[in-house]
């Protein structure tokens with residue numbers, strides 16, 4: 723059974739114009755699902771929409787929406803006007819790299835809104851409808867930074883831990899209802915967002931940088947089978963060492979030291 727047969731006709735990807743979000747949308751389109759693409763910039767969304775429509779003969783709807791708005795979920799719903807969403811991927815995230823104290827309270831709360839409050843609202847809204855139908859799926863993007871304190875990524879890391887725990891909890895609550903939930907925990911992935919940060923290699927415990935398509939492929943293989951997963955063998959190994967072998971203190975120190983070196987802080 724493919725994803726369309728299992729969950730239904732339409733997938734929504736929030737944060738879809740490039741990187742991992744575009745890879746998710748492409749993978750879902752290849753399964754024959756109609757797609758709702760969401761991001762702030764219309765042009766890249768439309769380019770992707772044209773490509774997917776031509777290649778897979780599906781319907782694609784583009785919605786421009788700033789997911790940091792407190793009414794983002796209502797705005798999306800007004801545009802969709804009750805249309806059924808069978809599978810939802812919340813991929814968008816805002817990350818500030820640098821000392822916590824150098825960033826404004828406004829920026830921190832904007833990150834909390836994009837990374838936590840909007841996915842929470844969207845999961846509540848679309849999850850309820852999926853439960854009523856007895857089928858559906860939710861993917862929340864998380865990060866290896868969310869496994870322990872991550873100096874210089876503090877707010878981002880904390881929001882990613884939130885998504886991990888939310889997805890795993892809902893996986894448990896909904897596992898017999900026909901609605902699958904998974905936390906997709908990515909390590910470094912070669913997206914425009916990642917490349918724009920110009921990270922330097924740190925040498926220690928740095929696994930291979932994955933392609934966005936690898937992340938999306940692996941996620942749909944694991945969806946319905948487990949509450950969360952880490953992308954790629956190298957990331958799983960690094961995580962095993964950090965979480966199971968090193969002390970918590972050591973893991974927090976390594977994470978902070980690596981980020982400091984990567985971004986020359």
Ligand SMILES: NC(=O)c1ccc[n+]([C@@H]2O[C@H](COP(=O)([O-])OP(=O)(O)OC[C@H]3O[C@@H](n4cnc5c(N)ncnc54)[C@H](OP(=O)(O)O)[C@@H]3O)[C@@H](O)[C@H]2O)c1
Nearest residue numbers: 737739740741742761762763789815863865910911913915
């Ligand atoms: N790349 C990595 O190395 C890495 C590692 C671990 C985890 N992750 C996670 O994977 C996910 C995707 O990462 P990525 O590197 O692919 O991100 P990205 O390249 O920065 O792309 C993010 C997508 O979200 C959209 N977006 C960002 N802010 C938005 C907002 N306020 N409202 C609406 N749309 C917004 C962007 O389009 P617009 O700019 O047009 O809005 C873009 O389509 C994130 O959740 C991230 O935490 C990534």
